[in-house]
Amino acid sequence: MEPIIIAVAPNGARKTTKDLPQIPVTTKDIARDVKEFADAGAAMVHLHIRDKNQKHILDVEKYKETIAAIREQVGDDLIIQTTTESIGIYSPEEQMKVVMELKPDSVSLALREFIPDKSYEETARGFFADVVGSGIIPQYVLFNSEDVKYFSELRGEGIIPGKEVFVLFVLGKKTADINDKNTWSTADDLDEFLESFDGDLKLAETKWMACAFGGNENACMVKTANCGGSVRVGFENNHFLENGEVAPSNAALVEQFISSGIKRKIASAREARKILSGTVELKD
Numbered sequence: 001m002e003p004i005i006i007a008v009a010p011n012g013a014r015k016t017t018k019d020l021p022q023i024p025v026t027t028k029d030i031a032r033d034v035k036e037f038a039d040a041g042a043a044m045v046h047l048h049i050r051d052k053n054q055k056h057i058l059d060v061e062k063y064k065e066t067i068a069a070i071r072e073q074v075g076d077d078l079i080i081q082t083t084t085e086s087i088g089i090y091s092p093e094e095q096m097k098v099v100m101e102l103k104p105d106s107v108s109l110a111l112r113e114f115i116p117d118k119s120y121e122e123t124a125r126g127f128f129a130d131v132v133g134s135g136i137i138p139q140y141v142l143f144n145s146e147d148v149k150y151f152s153e154l155r156g157e158g159i160i161p162g163k164e165v166f167v168l169f170v171l172g173k174k175t176a177d178i179n180d181k182n183t184w185s186t187a188d189d190l191d192e193f194l195e196s197f198d199g200d201l202k203l204a205e206t207k208w209m210a211c212a213f214g215g216n217e218n219a220c221m222v223k224t225a226n227c228g229g230s231v232r233v234g235f236e237n238n239h240f241l242e243n244g245e246v247a248p249s250n251a252a253l254v255e256q257f258i259s260s261g262i263k264r265k266i267a268s269a270r271e272a273r274k275i276l277s278g279t280v281e282l283k284d
Contacts, residue, residue: 184214
């Protein structure tokens with residue numbers, strides 16, 4: 001199996017310092033936090049930015065400022081993946097505009113947001129091609145087996161381009177209550193994706209990663225790693241350690257995963273870039 005890429009989603013779009021005092025939301029705090037979890041072994045950051053009121057924004061200049069601050073801390077190797085999450089604020093057209101103006105290392109693209117219905121398919125085709133053609137590593141966010149099946153159809157039709165593809169399986173429900181253990185993701189949630197994934201996507205052409213909601217995150221990531229996937233941890237989806245304590249930092253979540261007895265090698269940032277290089281090459 002390839003080395004495991006560890007990504008970290010340090011803040012997300014919703015939690016504030018009122019919810020979690022240690023969550024990084026300012027440019028300075030995000031850069032410091034990224035330095036800590038990169039030193040712990042992460043190769044990628046899934047980046048959200050906030051305004052002065054800690055509200056989620058998609059803003060090219062704020063992104064540039066934050067990316068520059070991160071680069072000052074960690075250098076050029078770490079993969080910086082920006083989000084396009086709308087949270088009901090941004091249209092697909094606005095999301096696309098930010099990506100093409102910014103041209104980040106990588107970008108996460110929720111299939112449901114860019115193609116809410118079939119009338120958006122041709123617009124998405126052009127945008128996805130522009131992303132790959134610009135050398136931006138796209139990661140397509142899939143929430144269930146229906147998303148996997150639709151993604152496979154789009155890939156077959158050439159709407160999803162690239163020699164290889166990179167996907168994120170989101171285990172559990174976005175409506176999960178971080179304080180209600182009954183709503184947390186479980187390792188069994190991965191099975192739905194693997195069953196659909198094996199049937200609908202070509203394994204050799206797919207790089208996959210998973211994230212999970214709540215305090216079972218590490219168990220979910222261990223299963224993901226053992227099944228051949230890469231992992232995303234972080235305060236966006238979870239801030240609990242396995243022992244039930246609140247994690248002091250995102251780096252602590254990375255360290256917890258690495259110390260879980262995983263037999264696969266952990267990818268450096270340079271190795272992660274090499275692993276994902278096929279996602280920005282068009283098919284012959």
